Amino acid sequence: xxxxxxxxxxxxxxxxxxxxxxxxxxxxxxxxxxxxxxxxxxxxxxxxxxxxxxxxxxxxxxxxxxxxxxxxxxxxxxxxxxxxxxxxxxxxxxxxxxxxxxxxxxxxxxxxxxxxxxxxxxxxxxxxxxxxxxxxxxxxxxxxxxxxxxxxxxxxxxxxxxxxxxxxxxxxxxxxxxxxxxxxxxxxxxxxxxxxxxxxxxxxxxxxxxxxxxxxxxxxxxxxxxxxxxxxxxxxxxxxxxxxxxxxxxxxxxxxxxxxxxxxxxxxxxxxxxxxxxxxxxxxxxxxxxxxxxxxxxxxxxxxxxxxxxxxxxxxxxxxxxxxxxxxxxxxxxxxxxxxxxxxxxxxxxxxxxxxxxxxxxxxxxxxxxxxxxxxxxxxxxxxxxxxxxxxxxxxx
Amino acid sequence: xxxxxxxxxxxxxxxxxxxxxxxxxxxxxxxxxxxxxxxxxxxxxxxxxxxxxxxxxxxxxxxxxxxxxxx
Ligand SMILES: [Zn+2]
Numbered sequence: 001x002x003x004x005x006x007x008x009x010x011x012x013x014x015x016x017x018x019x020x021x022x023x024x025x026x027x028x029x030x031x032x033x034x035x036x037x038x039x040x041x042x043x044x045x046x047x048x049x050x051x052x053x054x055x056x057x058x059x060x061x062x063x064x065x066x067x068x069x070x071x072x073x074x075x076x077x078x079x080x081x082x083x084x085x086x087x088x089x090x091x092x093x094x095x096x097x098x099x100x101x102x103x104x105x106x107x108x109x110x111x112x113x114x115x116x117x118x119x120x121x122x123x124x125x126x127x128x129x130x131x132x133x134x135x136x137x138x139x140x141x142x143x144x145x146x147x148x149x150x151x152x153x154x155x156x157x158x159x160x161x162x163x164x165x166x167x168x169x170x171x172x173x174x175x176x177x178x179x180x181x182x183x184x185x186x187x188x189x190x191x192x193x194x195x196x197x198x199x200x201x202x203x204x205x206x207x208x209x210x211x212x213x214x215x216x217x218x219x220x221x222x223x224x225x226x227x228x229x230x231x232x233x234x235x236x237x238x239x240x241x242x243x244x245x246x247x248x249x250x251x252x253x254x255x256x257x258x259x260x261x262x263x264x265x266x267x268x269x270x271x272x273x274x275x276x277x278x279x280x281x282x283x284x285x286x287x288x289x290x291x292x293x294x295x296x297x298x299x300x301x302x303x304x305x306x307x308x309x310x311x312x313x314x315x316x317x318x319x320x321x322x323x324x325x326x327x328x329x330x331x332x333x334x335x336x337x338x339x340x341x342x343x344x345x346x347x348x349x350x351x352x353x354x355x356x357x358x359x360x361x362x363x364x365x366x367x368x369x370x371x372x373x374x375x376x377x378x379x380x381x382x383x384x385x386x387x388x389x390x391x392x393x394x395x396x397x
Numbered sequence: 398x399x400x401x402x403x404x405x406x407x408x409x410x411x412x413x414x415x416x417x418x419x420x421x422x423x424x425x426x427x428x429x430x431x432x433x434x435x436x437x438x439x440x441x442x443x444x445x446x447x448x449x450x451x452x453x454x455x456x457x458x459x460x461x462x463x464x465x466x467x468x
Contacts, residue, residue: 052468054468055467055468056468057468141468142468143468144466144467144468145466146464146466149466166468167464167465167466167467167468168465168467168468169465169466169467172465174462174465188444189435189442190433190434190435190464191432191445192432192433193432193433193464193466194430194432194433194434194463194464195429195430195432195433198429198430198433199433199463199464199465199466201466201467202466202467202468205467207467238435238442238462240462250440251437251440251441251442251460252440252441252442253435253442254441254442254444256444256445256446257444257446258444258445258446
């Protein structure tokens with residue numbers, strides 16, 4: 001019953017030669033019979049695009065560079081923030097505030113000056129993705145949101161490019177190679193993203209920094225195998241890593257005949273609106289927040305004026321420990337979704353909700369208003385806005 | 398009357414369901430939504446289109462995987 005191991009030809013033709021300097025540099029590859037001169041020349045000729053120079057992109061770019069991938073593309077529009085440095089090891093202290101793309105380029109050049117780095121300092125979207133991807137042999141995904149992941153998947157299916165995928169959360173990681181010509185795509189595994197607000201991002205839920213190395217290293221390993229045609233690629237399999245249990249296991253993933261983009265009767269035949277498809281905030285939350293969103297300055301006025309309000313912080317206890325608004329009561333969002341948090345709300349005070357940046361509090365606001373607390377409001381910019389505007393001496397995270 | 402129930406393991410926890418329960422019905426009972434998850438039985442992910450046609454079998458090792466977005 002079990003399918004024969006997938007064996008694929010090398011993705012890239014070998015470069016004509018390696019220089020004497022390159023032979024010295026790559027000697028530990030060259031003496032591995034499976035890589036040897038032929039494989040290293042293929043790496044030299046390879047063009048790999050890394051989407052994002054963040055958690056996964058950092059180790060991926062560094063090892064791809066060290067391995068001698070000839071052309072490395074980087075798509076990144078963000079700048080380096082202090083809170084990135086716990087895991088985004090391609091950037092350093094002196095890079096805070098700089099363009100991540102430029103910081104990554106400088107690190108790559110320091111690791112391996114023979115790599116040609118191409119920067120795409122823009123946000124990847126349906127308008128530019130086809131033109132950018134068409135310049136590369138293989139796409140390594142290090143993005144941090146569902147919308148971009150579905151965009152990357154669909155573009156890879158339409159262009160028939162291998163998509164080396166990885167994702168991480170807290171102590172858990174997943175990785176796979178999606179390549180619709182030879183196996184399933186991302187939508188065959190996850191046809192649609194979870195409902196808005198159900199699955200926290202790393203910014204909301206945290207991530208163990210070193211997890212980026214664990215999963216990024218798997219992605220680079222798979223990229224090198226595909227480029228040089230060695231081993232058994234992670235096509236048709238999902239790697240599941242649990243850092244706390246310290247287990248790696250793979251499960252088989254089949255092509256889904258009903259897949260919207262690579263199935264027998266695809267409904268997605270061109271790129272769609274991925275922000276709408278993944279909707280960061282639910283319809284109910286958007287509706288609830290309309291006319292019921294206040295600024296940190298308004299909240300400060302209400303506190304100073306002694307208004308009859310109760311501030312409810314819907315973040316997690318670990319976040320509350322880092323920083324909180326004076327007088328706020330902690331009731332995590334999940335207690336509103338799963339539990340009896342509504343009974344803890346005061347009937348005789350106006351409820352003011354807040355979270356980190358306004359997404360979770362908008363979701364809770366919809367529930368609270370539906371339960372009859374019609375004058376409830378939320379702080380649109382969350383505690384990040386509060387700290388920036390009202391208590392700048394406090395930390396943000 | 399154990400014959401009318403089927404014993405399975407879901408994410409490491411033993412669970413018992415009526416014998417005619419499908420994988421799709423199990424997921425509807427345990428999760429608020431069918432989106433953003435993948436389901437493996439043993440070493441194989443079952444495509445979502447097959448969930449409602451796949452009856453639970455005694456001893457199935459079921460793992461509900463959650464899509465995560467972090468990178
Ligand atoms: Zn597919």
